[in-house]
Amino acid sequence: xxxxxxxxxxxxxxxGASSAADSPARPGAxxxxxxxxxxxxxxxxxxxxxxxxxxxxxxxxxxNHVARMRKLLRSHFYDGRTFxxxxxxxxxxxxxDEDKSATPDAPVNAQILKDWPPLKAEFDATLAAxxxxxxxxxxxxxxxxxxxxxxxxxxxxxxxxxxxxxxxxGVFAFARDNDxxxxxxxxxxxxxxxxxxxxxxxxxxGRVISGMQLVQKLNRGDEQxxxxxxxxxxxxxxxxxxxxxxxxxxxxxxxxxxxxxxSPTFAGxxxxxxxxxxxxxxxxxxxxxxxxxxxxxxxxxx
Amino acid sequence: xxxxxxxxxxxxxxxGASSAADSPARPGAxxxxxxxxxxxxxxxxxxxxxxxxxxxxxxxxxxNHVARMRKLLRSHFYDGRTFxxxxxxxxxxxxxDEDKSATPDAPVNAQILKDWPPLKAEFDATLAAxxxxxxxxxxxxxxxxxxxxxxxxxxxxxxxxxxxxxxxxGVFAFARDNDxxxxxxxxxxxxxxxxxxxxxxxxxxGRVISGMQLVQKLNRGDEQxxxxxxxxxxxxxxxxxxxxxxxxxxxxxxxxxxxxxxSPTFAGxxxxxxxxxxxxxxxxxxxxxxxxxxxxxxxxxx
Numbered sequence: 001x002x003x004x005x006x007x008x009x010x011x012x013x014x015x016g017a018s019s020a021a022d023s024p025a026r027p028g029a030x031x032x033x034x035x036x037x038x039x040x041x042x043x044x045x046x047x048x049x050x051x052x053x054x055x056x057x058x059x060x061x062x063x064n065h066v067a068r069m070r071k072l073l074r075s076h077f078y079d080g081r082t083f084x085x086x087x088x089x090x091x092x093x094x095x096x097d098e099d100k101s102a103t104p105d106a107p108v109n110a111q112i113l114k115d116w117p118p119l120k121a122e123f124d125a126t127l128a129a130x131x132x133x134x135x136x137x138x139x140x141x142x143x144x145x146x147x148x149x150x151x152x153x154x155x156x157x158x159x160x161x162x163x164x165x166x167x168x169x170g171v172f173a174f175a176r177d178n179d180x181x182x183x184x185x186x187x188x189x190x191x192x193x194x195x196x197x198x199x200x201x202x203x204x205x206g207r208v209i210s211g212m213q214l215v216q217k218l219n220r221g222d223e224q225x226x227x228x229x230x231x232x233x234x235x236x237x238x239x240x241x242x243x244x245x246x247x248x249x250x251x252x253x254x255x256x257x258x259x260x261x262x263s264p265t266f267a268g269x270x271x272x273x274x275x276x277x278x279x280x281x282x283x284x285x286x287x288x289x290x291x292x293x294x295x296x297x298x299x300x301x302x
Numbered sequence: 303x304x305x306x307x308x309x310x311x312x313x314x315x316x317x318g319a320s321s322a323a324d325s326p327a328r329p330g331a332x333x334x335x336x337x338x339x340x341x342x343x344x345x346x347x348x349x350x351x352x353x354x355x356x357x358x359x360x361x362x363x364x365x366n367h368v369a370r371m372r373k374l375l376r377s378h379f380y381d382g383r384t385f386x387x388x389x390x391x392x393x394x395x396x397x398x399d400e401d402k403s404a405t406p407d408a409p410v411n412a413q414i415l416k417d418w419p420p421l422k423a424e425f426d427a428t429l430a431a432x433x434x435x436x437x438x439x440x441x442x443x444x445x446x447x448x449x450x451x452x453x454x455x456x457x458x459x460x461x462x463x464x465x466x467x468x469x470x471x472g473v474f475a476f477a478r479d480n481d482x483x484x485x486x487x488x489x490x491x492x493x494x495x496x497x498x499x500x501x502x503x504x505x506x507x508g509r510v511i512s513g514m515q516l517v518q519k520l521n522r523g524d525e526q527x528x529x530x531x532x533x534x535x536x537x538x539x540x541x542x543x544x545x546x547x548x549x550x551x552x553x554x555x556x557x558x559x560x561x562x563x564x565s566p567t568f569a570g571x572x573x574x575x576x577x578x579x580x581x582x583x584x585x586x587x588x589x590x591x592x593x594x595x596x597x598x599x600x601x602x603x604x
Contacts, residue, residue, distance in 0.1 A: 088515035089471060089597070123585070141443060141590040169391060169495050178581050191518075193471055193495055193595045197578060197587035213390035213522040216493075220515040276499060279480050283425070285499035288443040293495045295391070 034265045035257040036151070037301065038209065042066075043245035043256065044073060044172075046211075048083075048218070048237060053211035054256060055172050055189075058152055060131070061165050062122035062205035065174055065183065069205070070244055072116070072185060078242035086237075087228035088220045089192030093175055094239055095185050097229070112185060121180045123200045124162035132262040133163070137270065138288045142196040146291040148261035152207060153291050155199055165204035168194045168292035172206035189215055194292040209256055209298040255301040270294065336567045337559040338453070339603065340511065344368075345547035345558065346375060346474075348513075350385075350520070350539060355513035356558060357474045357491075360454055362433070363467050364424035364507035367476055367485065371507070372546055374418070374487060380544035388539075389530035390522045391494030395477055396541055397487050399531070414487060423482045425502045426464035433465070434564040439572065440590045444498040448593040450563030454509060455593050457501055467506035470496045470594035472517075474508035491517050496594040511558055511600045557603035572596065 044055040059066040072078065077096075084097040096112055127149070133156065135147040143155035146166065153166040165171060171190045174183035183203055191212075198204075208215065218237045221228035230236045245253045259266050273294065274287050346357040361368040374380065380397065387395040398414055429451070435458065437449040445457035448468065455468040467473060473492045476485035485505055493514075500506075510517065520539045523530035532538045547555045561568050575596065576589050 088518065139443070141441070141592070142588040180584050193592065195595065196592060197575075197583065199587070200585050201583055201587065216390065216518040273499075281499065281503055282482050283502050285501070285503065286444040290443070290495065290498060293497065 034260055034263045035299070036260050038256040038258060040246035040248075040253055041070070041244065042206075043253070044069070044206070045241075045243050045245055045248075045254070046078075046239060047241040047243075048214055048239065050214040050217045050237075051211060053214050054209050054254065055206050056151070056209045056256070056258065057172075057206040058150070058165060059205075060127055060150070061125050061152070061163070062203050064119055065122055065203050065205040068116070068119055068174075068183075069187075073242060073244040074247060076241075076243075077116075077185060078239045081239050082233075082236035083218050083239065084221075084236045085227070085229045086191075086218045086220045087223045090190075090195060090223070090228075091188040092191050092215055092218050093186060093188040093228075095175075095187055097186075116184045118179075118182045118184050119174070119203075121176070121183070122203045122205070123180075124157075124164040126161055127163050131163075134261045134266065136289055136291050136294070137274070140291055142199060148266070148294075148296070151258040151261050151296050153294070153296070162200075164200050165207070166194065166291055167196060167198040167202070167204060168207075170208040170212050171204050172208065173198075173202050173204040176202060191215055191218075207296075209258060209296075210254075257299050257301050259297040261296070266297075269297075336562055336565045337601070338562050340558040340560060342548035342550075342555055343372070343546065344508075345555070346371070346508070347543075347545050347547055347550075347556075348380075348541060349543040349545075350516055350541065352516040352519045352539075353513060355516050356511050356556065357508050358453070358511045358558070358560065359474075359508040360452070360467060361507075362429055362452070363427045363454070363465070364505050366421055367424055367505050367507045370418070370421055370476075370485075371489075375544060375546040376549060378543075378545075379418075379487060380541045383541050384535075384538035385520050385541065386523075386538045387529070387531045388493075388520045388522045389525045392492075392497060392525070392530075393490040394493050394517055394520050395488060395490040395530075397477075397489055399488075418486045420481075420484045420486050421476070421505075423478070423485070424505045424507070425482075426459075426466040428463055429465050435465075436563045436568065438591055438593050438596070439576070442593055444501060450568070450596075450598070453560040453563050453598050455596070455598070464502075466502050467509070468496065468593055469498060469500040469504070469506060470509075472510040472514050473506050474510060475500075475504050475506040478504060493517055493520075509598075511560060511598075512556075559601050559603050561599040563598070568599075571599075 038056050042057040044057060046053040057066045057069060081096055083092050083094040085093040131149055133147050133149050140146040144158060145156040147154055153168045154163050155166050156163045167190050169190050173188055175186040175188050176182040189208060219235050221230040274289055340358050344359040346359060348355040359368045359371060383398055385394050385396040386399040433451055435449050435451050442448040446460060447458040449456055455470045456465050457468050458465045469492050471492050475490055477488040477490050478484040491510060521537050523532040576591055
């Protein structure tokens with residue numbers, strides 16, 4: 001009897017980068033060539049009822065927003081707050097939700113704004129010389145150039161030399177009001193098809209490196225009502241704790257590694273995705289890749 | 303005191319189509335011009351522990367796969383089975399998971415294959431004259447032409463006149479083995495950034511019209527282990543019931559309507575997304591849209 005495992009190969013080929021990731025392309029290449037340690041100062045751990053989500057911060061792209069986030073985490077600002085505005089296919093927003101908690105008698109808003117004044121936007125950055133941009137290898141409908149820097153999906157404009165993190169699923173950013181320079185404490189995680197119009201219009205400064213499947217479990221609001229804010233407060237998923245790993249005892253810190261996107265291993269993975277095996281793909285797909293559809297491998301340090 | 307509601311406008315503008323959807327673009331246009339009723343014969347209801355997911359079937363694109371699905375539903379094939387292979391950012395696959403349940407002594411596989419023989423692939427279709435293709439209005443990196451037909455995101459090739467449903471988030475399709483003509487009973491729902499390489503390589507024949515946020519709650523497998531199959535059977539989310547609405551008593555049928563993608567209202571929504579308001583978007587985004595990033599409005603019949 002032939003057991004039929006439907007689409008096993010499909011999933012094996014598409015879903016992960018494990019085989020490429022585990023076998024360096026260059027004989028003799030050390031694991032240091034392929035993997036980069038995530039610094040504890042850049043590692044955010046969000047404890048939810050579903051488990052812990054890990055976010056890596058990207059200070060090169062938005063130094064002041066990263067500094068603000070570290071300061072918020074050191075003061076345990078988010079502990080006990082919620083994901084209060086979660087829109088399926090778009091973003092999960094967490095923080096203080098100032099409107100709901102503010103009343104004339106308890107103006108928590110005013111206090112938050114005083115403690116955490118609005119930041120100047122860091123929508124894009126002129127990176128220091130020596131950054132390693134690994135081009136995706138095909139055109140993108142939304143940016144002059146796209147590729148990867150340090151494991152982040154990045155857009156670049158050769159005209160002004162600016163780079164920015166693209167708003168792919170998993171990207172971590174500060175929300176803001178209409179004015180550009182109004183980010184204070186509220187953050188969001190992209191949870192749906194990349195909302196590329198947000199590129200360079202909001203400050204993205206990190207990405208989820210573990211636990212996106214937990215973020216996806218968060219209760220949603222109704223996008224047609226109050227812009228997705230979850231009206232029934234009891235339905236908002238709590239942020240039980242949100243910590244900077246470097247503030248934790250050494251024994252409590254997970255040690256993540258992200259694949260170096262300038263490594264031959266990553267280049268090999270891209271090539272494999274561009275030309276997937278004909279055994280399954282009887283019609284060769286377009287050789288174009290979607291910058292937000294490329295998995296960025298992460299592992300715990302062996 | 304100015305209460306700061308961070309990014310409310312952002313979310314209101316981006317997330318939904320409610321304002322456009324509720325105000326027809328042509329004065330005097332009746333609601334019949336904007337909304338299309340979903341036929342009970344094309345409506346699949348998947349009951350999960352998180353709530354009910356609704357899928358609309360698209361017989362024009364894959365008549366034999368739709369006929370198979372209706373037959374499977376009438377025989378209650380899926381009731382009590384599971385979502386057994388769920389890969390975050392990719393697909394949620396449900397059905398019998400033949401490999402796990404098959405042993406030489408209990409060859410459920412063989413019986414399933416006998417009862418539900420492999421189908422000839424319907425990766426694309428020559429639609430009948432009169433289909434209304436509403437072009438997206440910009441180029442796509444993966445298909446010669448993209449647009450919308452009957453509320454589905456569709457690719458077209460003018461060279462051979464074929465059309466196909468694009469594998470956007472929420473699209474419903476049959477899994478298969480390496481051979482093209484091996485779909486039998488296993489289905490999947492796309493849950494991540496659109497895996498466009500699957501376009502025209504698998505048979506897509508519907509889309510989720512309600513409850514994607516419930517699909518997102520499904521427990522995931524580990525993509526690095528057994529191609530995402532959830533090894534601990536107790537962690538697989540059950541398909542409690544999976545029914546064709548036309549088989550249910552009238553009182554138990556929800557009545558959905560999807561926005562006509564050939565309506566002026568939808569065209570207005572597209573234009574609004576292409577040029578979002580400068581009050582928030584201080585840097586005008588690329589006027590290009592992602593075919594999989596356009597919301598396809600659905601409502602319950604008023």
